[in-house]
Amino acid sequence: MAGQLSGQPIIILDKEKTRTQGREALNFNITAAKAIADAVRTTLGPRGMDKMLVNPVGDMVITNDGATILREMDIKHPAAKMMVEIARTQEDKAGDGTTSAVVLAGELLNKARMLVEQNVHPTTITRGYSLASVKALEILDELAIDATDDVLENIARTALTGKSADLALEPLVQLCVKTAQSVREGGKVNVKDNINIIHQRGGSIKDTKFIHGIVIDKSRAHKNMPKKIENARIAILDTGIEVEKTKSSSKLQISSADMLTEARLEESKLVEEKVEALAKSGANVIFTEKGIDDIGMHYLVKKGLFAVRRCKDEEIKKLVKATGARVVSKVDGVEEEDLGKAELVEERGVGNYKMIYVEGCENPKAVSILIYSGAEHVAEEVERALDDALRVVGDVIEDRKIVAGGGSPEIELAMRLRNYATTLSGREQLAVSAYADALEEIPKGIAENAGLDTINTIVDLRKMHSEGKMTEGLNVFTGKTEDMLGLGIVEPLRVKTQIIKSATDAANMILRIDDILMAKETGMMDVKPEHTANYYDGMAPPEHDDE
The missing domain is CATH 1.10.560.10 (GroEL-like equatorial domain)
Incomplete structure (x- = not known):
């Protein structure tokens, strides 16, 4: 120009x-x-x-x-x-x-x-x-x-027709309406935050079912923990059950084997006290965003507690809505009123493909749909179809208008x-x-x-x-x-x-x-010399002799 x-x-x-x-x-x-x-x-x-x-x-x-x-x-x-x-x-x-x-x-x-x-x-x-x-x-x-609730099945059926969900149209139509109605809160339906859709290998699309609670794609933290807990009292943590690291840089000088043993025993005691406090609160199931170390695992197994570690943030949010629990930041700070409730928490699955089922929640605000399929591509397409159907059913619940x-x-x-x-x-x-x-x-x-x-x-x-x-x-x-x-x-x-x-x-x-x-496409933007790998904090690295 x-x-x-x-x-x-x-x-x-x-x-x-x-x-x-x-x-x-x-x-x-x-x-x-x-x-x-x-x-x-x-x-x-x-x-x-x-x-x-x-x-x-x-x-x-x-x-x-x-x-x-x-x-x-x-x-x-x-x-x-x-x-x-x-x-x-x-x-x-x-x-x-x-x-x-x-x-x-x-x-x-x-x-x-x-x-x-x-x-x-x-x-x-x-x-x-x-x-x-x-x-x-x-x-x-x-x-x-x-529109009234009577048309919700027709709305879901229209959205699902012509997609992979056609393989089990009527069961999925009823599932969509039931699921959307179960998370209705104040006339609103939040599909993204309140409905968890999970794939389970095996079976067919017709086996897809509604879970009155939450399903998490995780397994127990340790194989010696109980596989099933009835009348679950659920504690949800955003901290780990492990030996805490110091917040500031510090050193512990150990001059003998006895001192090393004593230090380890002290660490073990601190974790034991935390697990003991958890058990005293009445909790028998623990979900945490962070990790559980070997010491924590030992005492949890000893107390017969069911624990799941490294849960995703969205899983924690859905667990809170489903069970009514409160997220606690200190392991030894859990009180009875912080606990959520469920009739059953159980690990199910075959081989390495296991999931945690939290079922029988009282008036849950978050629920799950479990899609069964022999092919992952089919399950993914059914999930997209269900998501569309749930969203349009939610539209009608909120707006009460159809064409x-x-x-x-x-x-x-x-x-x-x-x-x-x-x-x-x-x-x-x-x-x-x-x-x-x-x-x-x-x-x-x-x-x-x-x-x-x-x-x-x-x-x-x-x-x-x-x-x-x-x-x-x-x-x-x-x-x-x-x-x-x-x-x-x-x-x-x-x-x-x-x-x-x-x-x-x-x-x-x-x-x-x-x-x-x-502009002409270059593949990457120009980089200033001080931002390249050859510079750090504005200082060039020392030159080395190639010989």
Whole structure:
């Protein structure tokens, strides 16, 4: 990039940087974003296909979850990365609908490119898209239906259909509803913090079960500890059961074997007193974030206590919520009121694959789902499906609003937005109509992935909606348009509204870009000399003779 002053060039940018401007920059971004949308489009709907993603190490992920696919793809293009952000936002806010959001954003950009070729300015298009999104959200509110707990199974079934969870659909539907309801607190459902999903090797997906408590992927600290404790009184520590190190640097001078023996006996006594205090508090099960040394292990076994060491922070938090225990920072500071309760704490498993079950907790605020599968890839995909289903069930518990599924809302929105466009003057009208066309790409994608004729499908759906049948959608299993509400194919209102918001924001941001300044990729940033391995605290190391 350079300017001219009295015939002399003025260099503004580094020659290593490349610059793309105007319509070329817009096409550059739209093409990249559309490529991402096309990559996940074939996963849309109950008949969508899966993707296999293999990393450089050879590990693979098999999934049709849009957010997971985009997260695993090594995307370099900046505009394409915005599409990944759409999926991440959609997943965080609503729990499902990631593929629909990305497909809609890609199609909005594709329609915008056509309008730009007709000399409609990008800022006019973004204004039109913003008007259309506001109107679409208003229409969705009108289409929303008040929901009760009776529809929760239909919500879960809609989310799980077409995924690996199809292998045991009905049991998993009931499991999702039961699990989400069990952690409802103050009208809110926190899936991430309150539901623990664990894989267990062996069995089949049908064996997947709900645990009224917590399952931890750990084993007992020592094989001589009891394998099972009934009427468990649980102490949770964030400190180790071991000989404490001094906080300051200190030395102990030992001049004889007797002194060494005495020092070790003193250390052993200190740990014994701590374990004795634990036992006196009434605790018979101990979970700790830190370690347990050999001395601590000896006295715990001697007292017949059940202990688990090096628990993760999230496991400790879930244990607290499930058992009602309090985290204590001093081993000898545990009181009876700090203890949690459970009917049973037991180690189960075969060979090296063992887990700790904490069951029969009284009104637990954290619970577990144990997925059985002979293949780890299947278990991982079922976990993703269950996570989506739990999140959307939680959406309905919190918002109490649903809409029909099967592409029904998108067709109704498209029809009403076209009517709305005729009330606008100026070129924004074209953008609102383009927005309506983009919305129809979602039912088109569902039909296409099911092997149905997309034109006939859209025409039939338009006809039904023009007759006032607002809940008519596509049943991919029969290939016909049917009443989605009557079939129980429903989705949370939150998922649909977030799709509109995420896709519109991303499309508008990309459309406003008319200049791309891109630096040459070097692989790593320049490092100052004082930050290299040859310098330490600003001092160069001494030179050594190579001879």
